[in-house]
Amino acid sequence: MNQDIEFIVGSERRLLDLIGRDEIIPLLAAAVRSGASGASVLDDAGEALWQDGADEIDGSSPQRRSLRLEGEPVGTLQVSGEPGLVRPITDLLHEVIQILMTNNLKRMLTTEIHTQVVRQSYEELLESHQSLERSERKYRELSQSLDAQVKERTRELQLVHAKLLQQEKMAAVGQLAAGVAHELNTPLGFIASNLHSLGKYVSRLTALLLRIREQAGGKSGALCALDLEEQWRVQKLDFILEDIPELIEQSCDGAKRVQRIVEDLKGFSNLDGATLAELELEQELERALRVLSGKLPEGTRIHRNFEPLALVNANPALISQLFFNLISNAIWVSDKPLVLSFRNWTDAAGLHLSIADNGPGIDPAILPRIFDPFFTTRDVGEGTGMGLTVAYDIVHSLGGILSAYNVQSGGACFELCLPPQE
Amino acid sequence: MIEYDEFEKRLVLKVVYYGPALSGKTTNLLRLHELLAREQRGDLMVLDTKDDRTIYFDLLPFFLQAPSGLKIKLKAYTVPGQVRHDATRKAVLQRADGVVFVADSQLKETTNNVESFQNLERNLKMVGLSFDSTPLVIQYNKRDLPGIVSTEDIDRVWGETGIPVHRACALDGGGVLETFRALLGRLYLGVDEKISLESDHGLSREDFIAQILRPASGDSGEIDLREGGLE
Structure with missing residues (x-):
């Protein structure tokens, strides 16, 4: 009966949809066993659907009861036999068939809606699954191409x-x-x-x-x-x-x-090379200073406060450029007779070397940006904005830190700290 | 989706009582079952409930016959109001010819009303029905409770939509018939447009309504069948 389920909830039913032969025949047979000569169920057109025993044996008119579905007559129960005997049998049988019909209808409606809901939920699940798959695929493609795009941009930037x-x-x-x-x-x-x-x-x-x-x-x-x-x-x-x-x-x-000048210049050659040497930082500083001596303004004074430090294993060209850039910067910002103070020391963090000037110092507002590429306080065309960036990169490549701060007496101080080497 | 069988001279209509959980949809059907004449209606069929909460639906059929011999069956359904039964609501809403939206008048239920109404709009669309062409009546139920939304606020919200709004207290039956009557009136217009109930079948709007709303015998005098609201 439920094999062909109509999926419109509550669609109209007929008697045949509701009652199965296996359910009704035993009931009709029971009526005959109880004394009725015959019992049958007719459809709304009066045609017999199911029957047990014989109709109208003794000529007396059979008992008839209307079978109603949802309150509407859909068929008739007909029981033949001696009226005094079959009336109560008919009433009982009618009641049983009505309850059977109602319960079957409820079961069908429940099953229908259940099936409908399950099917609908399943379809919605399938659909949401598909749309999830689609969006996942989209995002995967996006992320793949994003990855490629990011790599491409990174390469360009590099x-x-x-x-x-x-x-x-x-x-x-x-x-x-x-x-x-x-x-x-x-x-x-x-x-x-x-x-x-x-x-x-x-x-x-x-x-x-x-x-x-x-x-x-x-x-x-x-x-x-x-x-x-x-x-x-x-x-x-x-x-x-x-x-x-x-x-x-x-x-x-x-x-x-x-x-000697030619000798100092050699220090600047091989900038791109990977030549490493054991260096004394102070000597490299002096070398850069000598190369820059022509640029030092008249009356420049230099204070050195050096103590012997451990050697540093580095590319001499890079170290030369580091000091060259830092001292050049100090020369450029100086607005009065230049005083440069160099100091070195060692502590747990490693080797320190500071270069302080007596210039105007660094505006605290720009302090966090001075090592940024292209950041410059000079007019367009006067500075590349890369001098301090390069200095920072050089110290960074040695595993060290280059920091900048203002000193109390006025002026800026650049301090590099290189980790202790084994 | 009017189910019309010209050969069998049979017409089946479906109306659905929609609304948030516990707003009184089943109570509306119970009162209609009590108040209306036995000859015009079938039995109220309540499919499985859990703690008196509808989980499938309730069904109350009504019958009438047009002078032409056309047999009309009108089935009133309720949907489960709880949010989790949305798939069931959708299934019941299929092929509906009219909708009564039963709102809970309590102010604390305002959000639930709004969400349920939006759910109705969405589900109508999903089962292929047009919100604008489906006859709809709104009922503000539980008017007897304290802390309810004011009549002015109801009028302000719904006034310009043109959707009829009725106030009711379904527990004692007030407003239930008036709501149903308003829906039947709107439903008739739609059906008449399609299968010419009046000209082809001799069934006027007034007859259509009066037949279904024939009061239960013995207490017909107690039921107020006048047009209008609860006042």
Whole structure:
């Protein structure tokens, strides 16, 4: 009966939908066993649906009761037999069939709605499952492409960053070249001037020597001596012999200065290389200072408060650039005769080296940003905004920390701390 | 979704009592069952309840016949109001020809009323019925309780929607017939438009309403069948 369930809840039912043969036949048979000659159920058109026994044996009209579904007549119960006997049987049977119908209807309605609800819930579940799958797929695709996009952007940023760092290095090299040119010019100038003087001295000596050879060719010794004295005076040999050693010594000094500058410059070469060396930080600081000496303003004073520290294993070029950038910064901000104070010390955190100036200090408002790339207080075109960033990166690459703060006496202090090395 | 069998001369209509849990939907059917004549109605069928809360639905059928011989059966259902039985509500709401929304007048139930009404709008759409073309009547039940929403507020909220609102106290029967009458009036208009009850079957709106609302015998005088609200 429930195999073909109509899914519109409460759709109209007929008697055949509600009662099964297996249910009704035993009831009709029981009526016959109880004395009725026949019992049957007719549909609303009067056609017999189920029957037991025979109708109308003795001619008396059978007992009839209307079968109602939801209050509506849907069929008839008909029981034949002796009226006095079958009336109570008919009443009883009618009541039983009505209850059977009502209960069957309730069961069907309940089953229907249950099935309907289950099916609907299942469909909704399927649908929500599908939509979840769809959105999951979408998000997965999105996340995959996001990942790729992020990687792509990161790579672009890394390229740009690397390019900027390179530009900063080139800018530093440019500054360096200008400073070095100035430094080299002075010694080269007096070396050239000295050589010029020496050239003139040599020509005078040559003139005297020629005269001596002439005289030695024929004249008397007395005459010769007289003439030689005259020539010695004419050629100012006393002065020349006095000046020559000084010129040579001066030129040698100049050459040494050139040599030292070239030596310092070597420290800046191989910026990209991975060459590591055991370094004394203070010496590298001095080296940077020497390279920058042409840029130091007149009257600059430098205080050093150094104690012997452990060596640092690092790329010398990077350390040179670190100090070059920090000192350049101090030079740039100074607004009065520059005083630089260097100090180093060791504690549990590692090696410390501080570079303090007597400039205006750092505005606390910008302090958190000074190491940011492109952050600069200089006018457009004057600074790359990368100098301190590079310095920070260098210290960071050594596992250390570069910090900046203002000192009580005024001025800024940059302090680098490198972890102790084994 | 009017179920009309021209050959069998039979018409089946379905109205649904909708609303939040415990607002009095089943009580409305119980009162209709008591107040209306036995000849016009069937028995009230209550499908399984749990602690007197409807979990499937209740069903009360009504019968009438048009002069043309057309047999009309009108089945009034209730839905379970509890939120968790939404799938059942949807199933019962299928092919409804009219809806009575039974709201709980208590102020503390305002949110539940609103949510249930939104649920009705959503479910009508989901079972393929148009909110605008489905006859709808609203009943504010439990007017006898303290702490209820005022008549002015009800009028202000519903006045401009044009949806008829009735106030009721279903427990003692007040307003139940008036609500049902208002729905029957609206329902008739829709049916008449489709199968010409008046011109083809000789059934006027007044007859349609009067036949269904024929009072139970013996106490017909006690039932107020006048048009209008509870006042």
